[in-house]
Each structure stands twice: as C-alpha cells, then as structure tokens.
Amino acid sequence: MNKNSKFRMIARRFMKHKMAVACLVILAVLIMMAILAPVIAPYSPTKPAGKFSQPPTPEHILGTDKIGRDMYSRILYAMQVSLEVGFLATLISTAVGVALGLISGYFGGAVDKALMSFTDMVMSFPYILLVLVAAAIFQPGKWSIILILGFVDWPGVARLVRGNVLSLRETNFIKSDVTAGMPRRYILFSEILPNTIAPVLVYATSVFAISILDEAALSFLGMGVQPPTPSLGNILNGAESLSVLTGKPWLWVPAGVVIILLVVCINFVGDALRDAFDPRNE
C-alpha cells in the first residue's frame, strides 16, 4: 500500500466522526484567529482603549476591563499565548518521551530498568506540586511555564513508546532486519519510529489539551504567564474578586468558554484520530 492511499484511508475514517470534523473546523478557526490576532484585533491588548469596566458595546464587543482595555483584543492575544504555551510544551514533552522510550525499549536491561524507575518516580509525584515548586524556582513567565510543563508531561509518552518498541521488537519484520544485519540506527529510526508515530500523535493531542488546562490553572493562581501579557488563565484571575464575579460577567465568562472550547475540540479530534489510526476499524 502506498503512502497516499494510506493517508486517504485514515482521512476517510476520520471523516466518519461528524463531531470531530466539526471540532476540527472550530479549532482551525480559533487557531487562525489566534495567529492573526495582530491583524484582526481592533485594539492593543495591553493599552487602555476606552472607558473603564464597560459592558459589551458595538465598539467593544466583549466590553472593557477595569483599566479600559478591550476584552475582545485581549482574548485574541490570550488565545495566541495559551496555544503557543500548549503547543511548545507538548513538543518538548513528546520529544523527551519519545527519546527516552526508544532508548529504554530498544536497549532493555539495566538502562531500561533505570529509566523506567525514574519515569515511575516522576509519574507518582503529585503533578501540581512539582509544577508549583518548579514555578517558584524560575521567574514566573511564559517561557518558564513552557519549560516546566514540557519537562513534567513526558512520562506517559515514554511509557507508551517503550511498550510499542517492546512489542515491535518481537515482530517478524524487525527480527528479519536484525538477522539481515541492518545497522541499529536504521532499525531504530527507519523501522521502529515510523511505526510508533500514530499512537504518539494521539497521545500528544491529549498532552496538548492538558497543557492548555495547566497553563490556565497556573496563570490563574498567578504562577504562570504574568500580566500585562494576557493569557486565558490570568484573565480569569480577575474573577476572584466578588464584584467582577457577580457584576461583570463579560470579564471572565468568555475566557472560560474559549478554554473549554479549545480543550473539548482537541480531545474530540484526538479521539477520532485514535479510531482512524486503528487498523482494526475497517
């Protein structure tokens, strides 16, 4: 089977999930809005543009915050920041996880034992405690949150890849490679790696969703992205004050809805991808 038809088969199976297709469209629109924020945002996200704490009006469709910044522009930029944090954190953790999983699974023995007990250690740690302590080390900010989430989220990927490598090692095509005397590097990168990409991709979507949630939670607690840079979490931080919570819903509801929309859509797309990649689903 050539690559093109395989891709088409996966796309066809994916299209069967109506919900996931709808989510993919929503996600694409949101990502485009985030990327194009500098072009489509009507005002600056950090400079006052109108009256204080104004409810939504035609000029400011989501109102203004307590120092007169346009909320619609702030949310567009916040989406950009949150997606960037989520994406880069996922990239780092997936890369670390794949590397450690490949090494652990392929070499086995003492290396495997040491790596896996380290993985278990990181995994059995109350995640938020690690993140909080780490957030206290670095100056809180966008880059430290990316690095923290990136270096905390990898154990799941590492275990997944290791398990895959272990089962692939027993397959005939890898065994024949070994018998044929193929170089290790070739077996590892040209045979094993391509065959573990699908599950890793599916797993990465859930890491992406979790990273967005974690960034929001940390920024909400004041340990993530720092104001004036807007992020979906630190916009919600304002709702901890009772007057905002009760009287100014436009300041906190939209940011929360955007988080939920992003995370739900990413999860649905990931779930449909899992089905689409599964060869048993024909």
Next chain:
Amino acid sequence: MWKYVLKKLLLAIPVLLGITIIDYAIMSLAGSPLDMMVGPRVSEAALAARAAQWGLDQPIYVQYWHWLVELFHGNLGYSYKSYQPVADLIGSHMGPTLLLMGVSMVLGLIIAIPAGIYSAVHRYQKRDYAVVSASFLFSSVPGFFLSLILIYLFTVRLGLLPSSGMSTPGTGGDAADVIRHLVMPSLVLAIGVAGGNIRYIRSAVLEILEMDYLRTAKAKGMGRRIVIRRHALCNALLPIVTVIGMQIPTLFGGAVIVEQLFSWPGLGLVTMSAVTSRDYPVIMGVCLLSAVVVLLANLLTDILYAVVDPTIKY
C-alpha cells in the same frame, strides 16, 4: 502473598529516597527562605544567625542528610514561618483534605461507573455518544472555572451554599454544616474524576463484552441484566481498580487548586503558602507524605488486583 507485600514494600524504599532527594534538590534551587526575610530592618547578623540555626549555611547534601537523620528519629522539623512542628501542622490539616478527596473520589465513581457501563452496553447508539461527549466535556472544564460558575450560581445568585471554609464561623460546625460546605468543592473534583473515568470504564466493559464467556452466558439464555451484572461487571472491576490507584496524585493536584478557591482548610492550602514562603520543612513534609500515599496506593492496587482476579498468583 505476605512475602510479595514485603518485597514490594522493600522495593518502595529506594524509590521514596529518590523522590525526597529530587524534592530537596529542586526546593533548594528554588531559592533560600532567607531571601524572603531580607528587609531594611533585618541586619546581616540576624540573617546569619537564622541561617546557622536552620542549618542553611551548610552545603545542600549536608542539609539533606540532617533532614533524613531527623526523619528517622521521627522528627519532620519545625515550620520556619509558624514555628509549629511540621508533623502537627500536617496532621491537623490532613483530615479535611482526606475528607474532600475521599468524598470526591466516591462521588466521581458513583457518576462514572453506571455511566460507563450504560455507554458500553449501548455502544454506537445516540445515548452512547451523549455519555461520551459529556465525559469529554467533564474533563475539559478547568476546575477553577467550574468553581467560579458554581460559586456564582449557588452562593451569589441562589444564596444556597457557603463558598468558603469548612464550617460557618461561630457555630460548632456540625455534620450538616460541613456537608453544606463540602458540596461545591467535592462536586468540582468529582466531575474531573468522572470525566476521565467514564471513557475508561466504557472501554474496559466493551472489551469484556466481546469475550467468549459472555457469549456463552448469553447463549445459555441468561437474562441480559444478570449477564452484565454478574459476568461483565465483576471482570471490569480489575481495570477500574487500577485507575483508582493512578488517580490519587491527580486528585491531590486538583485539591490544591480547589482548596485555594474555597479556602478549604486542608493540606493544599498549607502547601501553597509553604511554596510561596519557601518554608522548606513544610514543603518536604508534604512531599514526603504525598510520595508515601502514592506508593501505598500503588501497593494497594497490586493487592486488590490479586483479590479481584483469582488467576493472579504471587
């Protein structure tokens, strides 16, 4: 069996030591608690005296060694901030956290287990999609946003439930009062627990529904309900038990944020304030406790496995 438990316990010791070493290293990198005391009215000499008193003038590995030796004497140290013994501080805040986590876990499973089974039994029907979609929604709502919505609805609009603390100040805090305070925080955590578990339980039940012995049971003419209850559910318990064990760290993480929002007087609140004020002994105490809990949960999972599945022998 006992031999197996003992072996597992012995294996857990190096892991536990490893975790505390990592903790200590990260924490020390985070910065010295003395930085938090620097001010115009604090003299160099006073700082040096404090450093000597707390042993902060020594290298990190010496500090860690002292902590470890004291630990074996049953002493977790004293809080830098409140001068209370760490063991007392943790002991007095552990109850509320255990209550919150326990209730949330039970509530979450009460939602998740029937929903997961229902969804699996009606696979690929509209109701299945509805349940699965709901579970995605549950696991996608940030806990703090859900908390804000609940506070807005039940405290601000309806005035039904109190939004902070564990009991109404001034009253003795009888059971009914505590339950009223418990509703919102535990609901937030339970929704999170349910969200992840529904899909997991669904796929566990689905896998079992395809087994030959279920087909046999059906073929024997047993009623659908009995087949599901007696044959499917019992066997689906195994994966469910594993998930419960894995959930404890996540639940604790959620509790930290939820306790913060609802001012629930538990360990999460203590942890947050210890992290921000760099209260080393308290941070180490909480880390140690959580590591022990997690390792014990893992052990318990393994034992439960053996109880639930008679084919596993040790």
